Amino acid sequence: MGFEIEQPCVELSKVAVSETHGEDSPYFAGWKAYDENPYDELTNSSGVIQMGLAENQVSFDLLEKYLEENSEASTWGKGAPGFRENALFQDYHGLKTFRTAMASFMEQIRGGRAKFFPDRVVLTAGATAANELLTFILANPGDALLVPTPYYPGFDRDLRWRTGVNIVPIHCDSSNNFQITPQALEAAYQAAEAKNTKVRAVLITNPSNPLGATIQRSVLENLLDFVTRKNIHLVSDEIYSGSVFSSSEFVSVAEILEARNYKNAERVHIVYSLSKDLGLPGFRVGTIYSYNDKVVTTARRMSSFTLISSQTQHLLASMLSDKKFTENYIETNRERLRKRYNMIIEGLKSVGIECLKGNAGLFCWMNMSPLLEKKTREGELELWNAIVHEVRLNISPGSSCHCSEPGWFRVCFANMSEETLEVALERIRSFMERIKKE
Amino acid sequence: MTQTRKPSSKPEAREAQNPSFSSSGMKLIVPLQGVVQGRGGLLLGTLVPCALFYFLQLYLKRRRSTANCNPPSPSSEPTLPRTSSRSNLSARGSISRVRISRLATQISRPDESLYYVGLDRVSRDPYHALDNPDGVIQLGLADNKLCLDLIGEWVARNLEDSVVGTGLNINGIAPYQTYDGLMELKMALSDFMHQVMGESVKFDPSNMVLTAGATPAIEILSFCLADQGNAFLVPTPYYPGFDRDVRWRPGVDLIPVHCRSADNFNLNITALEQAYSQARKRGVKVRGILISNPSNPVGNIMTQDMLYSLLDFAEEKNIHIIADEVFAGSTYGSEKFVSLAEILDSDYIDKSRVHIVYGLSKDLSLAGFRVGVICSFNDSVLAAAKKLSRFSSISAPTQRLVTSMLSDKRFIREYFETNRKRIQQVHDEFVDCLSKLGIKCAKSCAGMYCWADMNGLIRPYSEKGEIELWEKFLSIAKINITPGSSCHCIEPGWFRICFTTITLEEIPLVIERIRRVVESCKSSS
Numbered sequence: 001m002g003f004e005i006e007q008p009c010v011e012l013s014k015v016a017v018s019e020t021h022g023e024d025s026p027y028f029a030g031w032k033a034y035d036e037n038p039y040d041e042l043t044n045s046s047g048v049i050q051m052g053l054a055e056n057q058v059s060f061d062l063l064e065k066y067l068e069e070n071s072e073a074s075t076w077g078k079g080a081p082g083f084r085e086n087a088l089f090q091d092y093h094g095l096k097t098f099r100t101a102m103a104s105f106m107e108q109i110r111g112g113r114a115k116f117f118p119d120r121v122v123l124t125a126g127a128t129a130a131n132e133l134l135t136f137i138l139a140n141p142g143d144a145l146l147v148p149t150p151y152y153p154g155f156d157r158d159l160r161w162r163t164g165v166n167i168v169p170i171h172c173d174s175s176n177n178f179q180i181t182p183q184a185l186e187a188a189y190q191a192a193e194a195k196n197t198k199v200r201a202v203l204i205t206n207p208s209n210p211l212g213a214t215i216q217r218s219v220l221e222n223l224l225d226f227v228t229r230k231n232i233h234l235v236s237d238e239i240y241s242g243s244v245f246s247s248s249e250f251v252s253v254a255e256i257l258e259a260r261n262y263k264n265a266e267r268v269h270i271v272y273s274l275s276k277d278l279g280l281p282g283f284r285v286g287t288i289y290s291y292n293d294k295v296v297t298t299a300r301r302m303s304s305f306t307l308i309s310s311q312t313q314h315l316l317a318s319m320l321s322d323k324k325f326t327e328n329y330i331e332t333n334r335e336r337l338r339k340r341y342n343m344i345i346e347g348l349k350s351v352g353i354e355c356l357k358g359n360a361g362l363f364c365w366m367n368m369s370p371l372l373e374k375k376t377r378e379g380e381l382e383l384w385n386a387i388v389h390e391v392r393l394n395i396s397p398g399s400s401c402h403c404s405e406p407g408w409f410r411v412c413f414a415n416m417s418e419e420t421l422e423v424a425l426e427r428i429r430s431f432m433e434r435i436k437k438e
Numbered sequence: 439m440t441q442t443r444k445p446s447s448k449p450e451a452r453e454a455q456n457p458s459f460s461s462s463g464m465k466l467i468v469p470l471q472g473v474v475q476g477r478g479g480l481l482l483g484t485l486v487p488c489a490l491f492y493f494l495q496l497y498l499k500r501r502r503s504t505a506n507c508n509p510p511s512p513s514s515e516p517t518l519p520r521t522s523s524r525s526n527l528s529a530r531g532s533i534s535r536v537r538i539s540r541l542a543t544q545i546s547r548p549d550e551s552l553y554y555v556g557l558d559r560v561s562r563d564p565y566h567a568l569d570n571p572d573g574v575i576q577l578g579l580a581d582n583k584l585c586l587d588l589i590g591e592w593v594a595r596n597l598e599d600s601v602v603g604t605g606l607n608i609n610g611i612a613p614y615q616t617y618d619g620l621m622e623l624k625m626a627l628s629d630f631m632h633q634v635m636g637e638s639v640k641f642d643p644s645n646m647v648l649t650a651g652a653t654p655a656i657e658i659l660s661f662c663l664a665d666q667g668n669a670f671l672v673p674t675p676y677y678p679g680f681d682r683d684v685r686w687r688p689g690v691d692l693i694p695v696h697c698r699s700a701d702n703f704n705l706n707i708t709a710l711e712q713a714y715s716q717a718r719k720r721g722v723k724v725r726g727i728l729i730s731n732p733s734n735p736v737g738n739i740m741t742q743d744m745l746y747s748l749l750d751f752a753e754e755k756n757i758h759i760i761a762d763e764v765f766a767g768s769t770y771g772s773e774k775f776v777s778l779a780e781i782l783d784s785d786y787i788d789k790s791r792v793h794i795v796y797g798l799s800k801d802l803s804l805a806g807f808r809v810g811v812i813c814s815f816n817d818s819v820l821a822a823a824k825k826l827s828r829f830s831s832i833s834a835p836t837q838r839l840v841t842s843m844l845s846d847k848r849f850i851r852e853y854f855e856t857n858r859k860r861i862q863q864v865h866d867e868f869v870d871c872l873s874k875l876g877i878k879c880a881k882s883c884a885g886m887y888c889w890a891d892m893n894g895l896i897r898p899y900s901e902k903g904e905i906e907l908w909e910k911f912l913s914i915a916k917i918n919i920t921p922g923s924s925c926h927c928i929e930p931g932w933f934r935i936c937f938t939t940i941t942l943e944e945i946p947l948v949i950e951r952i953r954r955v956v957e958s959c960k961s962s963s
Binding site: 009010011012013014015016017021053055057060063083084086087088089090125126128129132136137138139140141143157158162200231232233266267279280281282283284285292294295297298301302304305306307308309310311312315 | 535536537538539540541542545546581583586587589590593594611612613614615650651653654657661662663664665666668682683686687725756757758788790791799803804805806807808816818819822825826828829830831832833834835836839
């Protein structure tokens with residue numbers, strides 16, 4: 001013993017040390033502020049209110065009621081006879097009953113306007129894994145996916161980190177309510193080509209996060225034509241499809257494919273999850289629905305790395321096959337979300353803040369650009385800082401969603417009680433009054 | 439693929455042919471040279487045909503990349519449904535013009551590993567004592583069915599309270615949880631592992647990242663410790679699943695370090711050194727060693743000395759060690775299992791290079807529930823693994839259930855005592871019966887399988903002979919066992935036979951079926 005010998009540090013991989021996980025962006029910085037001083041109705045009424053988490057807590061009671069009245073769902077029957085097979089079941093095909101229940105639930109959400117076959121359902125532990133898995137399957141490292149802006153900040157990590165695939169933005173702006181135009185699509189494609197990057201797919205979120213709005217039918221038709229012309233894929237992340245305020249306003253790409261008799265369908269893949277619509281993100285339930293046989297086979301094999309617990313599959317299979325329950329749930333959930341949305345929109349309007357006209361999701365897309373001193377990213381972040389630290393609301397700045405226009409913010413309204421939402425609105429009122437005085 | 443074949447117009451056919459096309463092309467040039475006279479003629483006679491061939495190849499390559507047909511792969515999966523009005527969809531689905539990635543193309547091919555082919559054969563015609571007594575008996579999957587009754591009883595008694603809590607309140611488990619696992623479960627797992635590994639090592643919950651099974655744990659560590667194109671050294675024979683976990687998405691290569699029957703397949707440091715230097719010579723960067731201890735498929739345990747030697751080796755080369763210890767609780771012999779973590783207490787050892795993988799699929803028979811653990815002493819690895827665990831998190835209700843089960847210390851103790859006894863019983867009986875048939879097994883003291891030497895039954899003494907024997911077992915005896923070649927064993931004729939998927943009472947049936955094959959081999963020799 002005696003002197004210390006310098007030990008060479010054992011190296012880690014590039015993936016491990018890269019910053020692509022994106023957890024240093026403001027999107028996550030706001031969360032830190034919340035974690036350090038979280039709002040609580042009783043114990044910490046001056047804390048930061050979390051409005052940056054798209055979680056659906058408005059319909060829990062319906063789930064609880066179901067489980068209460070159907071206790072066999074959460075068990076394997078008296079004496080647990082089905083338990084043996086279930087405990088050992090790790091087949092990546094997943095429980096047939098569960099896949100069938102998921103397919104049927106997805107049909108119900110779309111008002112029966114599209115058919116889903118259980119054998120095309122691939123199960124993953126959450127939509128996060130589904131999106132990453134599809135990226136591994138559709139693109140090689142160095143290739144690109146085209147994604148319309150603004151988009152969910154998590155995509156930077158989910159689609160790029162381990163896959164080595166790039167995201168090329170399709171720029172959308174407020175002049176047409178952030179809709180995807182053919183010009184923007186073509187421009188994005190050209191931009192990728194200019195960098196010698198092969199475009200493999202367009203990835204859309206419908207209904208959109210963070211816009212909180214469904215994509216119009218004509219835009220979807222256009223998108224399908226575009227990807228067919230370019231011979232690339234279309235991934236439609238439809239995890240908010242059950243959170244559309246009115247059923248008739250949502251058009252899934254599945255419906256359009258059916259109308260076209262599935263011509264060119266093998267390039268289309270839908271991602272779904274129970275995290276948003278059913279408010280069960282902790283359960284880790286996601287799916288890939290693909291019209292491409294090879295993608296289904298490959299995704300199934302790859303899903304070995306992200307299987308859903310057979311216990312959870314068993315538990316949810318009975319719940320989701322109960323058509324009476326699911327119909328009632330979908331309708332009630334929609335209604336409650338719409339009520340919340342109206343509450344926040346009216347509240348914001350009354351103090352002069354406009355939002356994008358939305359019709360879905362767990363958030364609204366708020367326009368605060370009139371308040372910006374400088375209409376730049378820095379100006380937006382300054383305002384955001386004030387909102388997080390003075391108003392004590394964690395909302396998501398548009399720049400973290402890669403929005404090309406500064407001043408927009410995503411504000412979540414479904415992860416709290418109505419009372420808390422009222423408190424948040426009150427704080428915004430006071431903030432706006434203070435600003436008017438200055 | 440003949441020398442004189444004219445280039446066909448079908449891109450798929452050409453894709454398959456191209457590798458030999460250029461060599462067959464060159465074989466045409468030499469005679470051409472003879473035709474042209476004189477030096478200048480010789481030069482032209484060489485250059486011109488060469489140029490022609492090169493341009494032809496270039497043209498073909500371009501045509502191939504625009505046409506790009508992935509030849510329809512005969513899938514071993516059940517075919518997807520075809521309804522009358524959807525015939526377009528299915529027909530189109532298998533011959534698509536749109537490309538998928540290189541990785542996907544590789545994975546979508548029918549599985550060549552007999553390990554997986556065997557599993558598939560069982561699924562098409564699975565044995566069932568009453569419903570299908572002539573079906574294929576599964577002895578190729580290391581699942582432990584011996585103590586499922588105990589777990590089932592516990593679940594029947596405790597489930598409602600443990601999953602959704604009293605009052606069926608799902609509020610706690612519904613929302614987003616930390617991706618790398620609930621602290622309560624980490625603590626429960628830490629205690630459990632302490633018990634399982636002989637009570638001589640403590641795992642700090644803050645050094646743990648939970649994942650949906652041990653499979654993603656291995657993959658995540660591969661992503662963290664090595665870059666694409668790097669390699670891990672792995673002693674053979676090894677668990678066939680490693681080829682998938684390490685190579686597929688992380689793109690890390692596995693370099694075999696061959697172990698031999700003369701050493702009872704124990705790892706030899708000299709062999710490790712050799713494999714390492716050979717890799718260096720080839721310009722391959724070795725980033726770590728991947729071991730399974732207790733070993734799968736052999737079932738032996740690493741001695742403390744060997745573990746120290748491994749650590750010294752890793753120190754010297756400055757590389758990582760991944761120790762897959764999923765069978766730690768499935769020991770039955772007199773030898774005591776020593777976890778790699780146990781010997782890390784020396785001052786001179788750099789703990790940051792050691793990473794342990796564990797899970798509940800084997801020791802607690804809960805493969806369907808997907809509960810795996812990464813234990814690392816490297817803060818950077820933990821930080822990266824925590825973030826990556828978002829892609830493979832354990833379902834919250836399952837975390838609750840398992841936490842509850844693991845916290846029932848009395849149940850766990852009883853389970854282990856019984857499990858150990860039952861595995862030992864079945865193992866001893868099975869190995870004894872095999873030896874009466876003239877089949878010897880490697881000395882093993884852990885795991886759910888025996889490593890059987892059937893080299894006397896294979897003709898020729900090669901991988902081909904081994905595969906033929908494997909096929910005989912499937913078609914004549916209707917049992918699925920894993921051939922050593924799938925485990926990259928250097929000596930032909932070894933087979934892994936799992937015995938925890940059958941009952942003690944079913945052993946005579948299995949032995950009888952094996953006897954059929956043994957006799958058929960003897961009579962044909």
